[in-house]
Amino acid sequence: MEQKTAVLALAALAQETRLGVFRLLxxxxxxxxxxxxxxxxxxxxxxxxxxxxxxxAHARLVRSRQDxxxxxxxADYAGMNQLLAFLTENCCAADGAACAPGSVCAPVTKPxxxxxxxxx
Amino acid sequence: MEQKTAVLALAALAQETRLGVFRLLxxxxxxxxxxxxxxxxxxxxxxxxxxxxxxxAHARLVRSRQDxxxxxxxADYAGMNQLLAFLTENCCAADGAACAPGSVCAPVTKPxxxxxxxxx
DNA sequence: TCGATATTTCCACGATCATGGAAACATGGA
DNA sequence: TCCATGTTTCCATGATCGTGGAAATATCGA
Numbered sequence: 095m096e097q098k099t100a101v102l103a104l105a106a107l108a109q110e111t112r113l114g115v116f117r118l119l120x121x122x123x124x125x126x127x128x129x130x131x132x133x134x135x136x137x138x139x140x141x142x143x144x145x146x147x148x149x150x151a152h153a154r155l156v157r158s159r160q161d162x163x164x165x166x167x168x169a170d171y172a173g174m175n176q177l178l179a180f181l182t183e184n185c186c187a188a189d190g191a192a193c194a195p196g197s198v199c200a201p202v203t204k205p206x207x208x209x210x211x212x213x214x
Numbered sequence: 215m216e217q218k219t220a221v222l223a224l225a226a227l228a229q230e231t232r233l234g235v236f237r238l239l240x241x242x243x244x245x246x247x248x249x250x251x252x253x254x255x256x257x258x259x260x261x262x263x264x265x266x267x268x269x270x271a272h273a274r275l276v277r278s279r280q281d282x283x284x285x286x287x288x289a290d291y292a293g294m295n296q297l298l299a300f301l302t303e304n305c306c307a308a309d310g311a312a313c314a315p316g317s318v319c320a321p322v323t324k325p326x327x328x329x330x331x332x333x334x
Numbered sequence: 335t336c337g338a339t340a341t342t343t344c345c346a347c348g349a350t351c352a353t354g355g356a357a358a359c360a361t362g363g364a
Numbered sequence: 365t366c367c368a369t370g371t372t373t374c375c376a377t378g379a380t381c382g383t384g385g386a387a388a389t390a391t392c393g394a
Contacts, residue, residue: 097230097233097234097237098230100227100233101227101228101229101230101233104224104225104227104228104233105225105228105229106228107220107221107224107228108221108224108225108226108227108228109221109225109351109352110217110218110221111352111353113217113220113221113224114217117217128370128371129370129371129372130369130370130371133371139353139354139355140354140370140371140372141353141354141355141356141371141372141373141374142352142353142354143371144371144372144373145352145353145354145372145373146352147372148372160360160361162361162362162370163360163361163362163369163370163371164361164370164371165370165371165372174301178298178301181294181298229381229382231382231383248340248341249340249341249342250339250340250341253341259383259384259385260340260341260342260384261341261342261343261344261383261384261385261386262382262383262384263341264341264342264343265342265343265382265383265384266382268342280390280391282340282391282392283339283340283341283390283391283392284340284341284391285340285341285342
């Protein structure tokens with residue numbers, strides 16, 4: 095994943111309304127929710143929701159699927175996990191011990207790339 | 215972590231310059247880099263860098279430590295991991311199988327609240 | 335003390351973003 | 365076919381963001 099892609103995804107999530115939509119969809123699982131259901135659940139104007147859904151879809155964080163007059167939106171778990179992998183990969187690349195223990199960022203046992211020390 | 219806090223952190227990372235700074239610091243480990251070194255490494259104007267560092271620090275993604283005339287900035291691994299935990303927690307809360315296999319988002323088999331093993 | 339260096343704050347500019355009303359675009363049913 | 369419903373696009377508005385020059389602040393060495 096390129097930095098530009100990561101920025102796009104992070105920007106999509108870095109907004110109260112969109113993060114709310116995304117989390118709602120994440121909790122719904124693969125089946126997702128129709129746009130109208132999302133709007134009702136979060137109290138959003140149709141135009142506003144549509145704008146944010148497009149943003150999330152463009153960032154590969156949600157997917158849409160049409161069923162009759164309804165359009166169902168579901169979290170794109172693959173896209174989300176790519177973003178998480180991008181972030182954790184950078185975390186662990188430096189120094190395993192630096193990553194908090196018990197976190198999602200597991201230490202790398204053998205640091206092949208020597209990160210040079212800067213003495214303060 | 216509250217949603218507002220997560221939005222703050224995500225917004226801090228959702229910007230090309232800041233994500234660049236953050237990743238640079240993550241790779242430097244706990245020792246960090248002086249502001250001037252960061253500016254030189256990324257070719258940023260002092261005022262611009264200062265603005266972004268403040269943003270990252272406010273989001274608890276970097277920490278600063280003064281040493282003489284220099285101010286060293288280092289990634290705040292704890293803060294970063296809290297953000298990751300927030301995202302993965304929401305991911306897994308829905309349906310373990312929904313999370314991509316081999317991702318950082320491990321399926322929860324039983325509500326034993328185990329933030330442990332991540333797929334190698 | 336003074337001057338050099340490191341960093342931040344102040345400020346103003348242009349750019350981008352979030353919002354929702356109104357209209358347009360689908361789709362299904364009668 | 366026409367109508368009702370679900371969703372998107374268009375558009376205008378106000379708000380927030382990213383940037384860097386200039387000045388201010390802080391620290392060190394002489």
